[in-house]
Amino acid sequence: MGNLLFALRPLEFFLVQYRRVWRGTIVTSVANPIFFLLALGVGLGVFVDRSADLAGDVSYLSFVAPGLLAGAAMQIATFESSWPTLAAIKWSRQYHAMLASPLRVGDILLGHQAFIALRLLMTTTIYLLVITVFGAVESPLAVLTVPVGVLVGLAFSAPMAAWAAHTETDASFVTIFRFVILPMFLFSGIFFPVTQLPRVFELVAYATPLWNGVALSRQLSLGEAWHWSAAYHLGFLLVWTAVALVLAYASYRRRLVV
């Protein structure tokens, strides 16, 4: 598909571009988890802990925090491969600049996704630090929520890149955020177990990468990841992302090699 060494070159472009906005993204990356944890973990959590009986003996804060990390990864990754991908094709046309050099389509796709992975690595690391400060981490395995968060993000950025390379305008992006990403954020087990959902929606939730990512993050953070299902979630995310990358590659080729 692409050469990893060559993919470093487009990656470098996106890093140079990122230098202009990194300060703002750091502030967001720190403020975002603080707001969510204060409102949900501390605020809402007090009520939940009083009235509900969550599996095991964990606080709502510890329950919700690793899920929020996975949800944040999804949102950042989806954004990073929507407008920026279409811009590199249509507006700034930077992909075309890259294609005039020895770089190939696969190198460009891998380089852009590698940049998104680094963005995710930074964000999920900050998220984990904030969660830890809030005392919402129950196990040292929680450190693995960082790479899992990266993987969850890629499970969304790859299909979004496939779509962005296919679509002619950015009109659909807002719709996707409103009707795919937001419902997924709300109903994939971050805030409450999906068993609370009507059966049909529960089954749908199981088929999403976010539910798998949330479940895996939670198992790691609570120190329950020895369960066989952790391997299943990981496998699901890996296969999903690999398939999405192949689709994105096909979509890039159709759009860029004409």
Added chain:
Amino acid sequence: MNAAEGGEVIHARGLVKRFGDTVAVDGIDFDIARGEAFGFLGPNGAGKTSTMRMIGCVSPVSGGTLRVFGLDPARDGAAIRARLGVVPQLDTLDLDLTVRENIVIYGRYFGLPRRELRARADELLEFVQLSERADDKVEPLSGGMKRRLTIARSLVNDPEALLLDEPTTGLDPQARHVVWDRLYRLKQSGVTLVLTTHYMDEAEQLCDRLVVMDKGRIAAAGSPAELIARYSTREVVELRFADGRPDDLTPWTDGLVERVEPLPDRVLLYTDDGDAAAHGLHERGLVPDSVLVRRSTLEDVFLHLTGRTLVD
């Protein structure tokens, strides 16, 4: 230009580009020799850009043979691109990066070391007279400056051949002359130039040899002077009439000029001696509102070959 002298840089036989049912390039043959400046002249939609994109190995060939540096774009696209410089029709500069950063990052796509690129960028910016703007963002630059930056950037890998797709379209006359001057210097330094244009003056200024393209085919090939000699007369008399003109000019022009080309806004009379013809018309009593005698250009060649003007 002798192809055997320095070797063929680009060789095409029966080259075809199709998009679905549309045929953009319909079986064209050409050879471009090392060190020459070769042009594709034609109106929009003639197939020039499609041809350039195939040479640039970013668009797969639909049929026929294409060789660049003796290599096959289908197999050795990356190796060919490493030796080419490309100035695309639409700029692909990053507007938020600085002028220098744009060159450096582009050089990185070619795998050139960062330290080398800093010095290289300074050299290139000097060449296109943009040194003072090196640390400014690209966004506020004028169209001509952006074009010069794109040219500087395309030279970052020290290319053996430079592909320029409509290098001065959209620029004001002064900016165009600056670009032409730089391209002329590149040609002097031995870089092979391949360019498309729909400006006949650009083709005359820059090209040693050119092909006239129309509807995906090559209508004629040769040097600008050859083409003018073959397809036009030495001079042209342009007549304009303010309030309508006679439907038939034959009584006035018969025997006086070689050919008459009526256009919507003017009438062109082809002759080797424009002044004599203008004088003759006057004697026969034809009084247009304006009479202009000029030398034939490639525009006239194109008009003669296709019955249409280049820029509409």
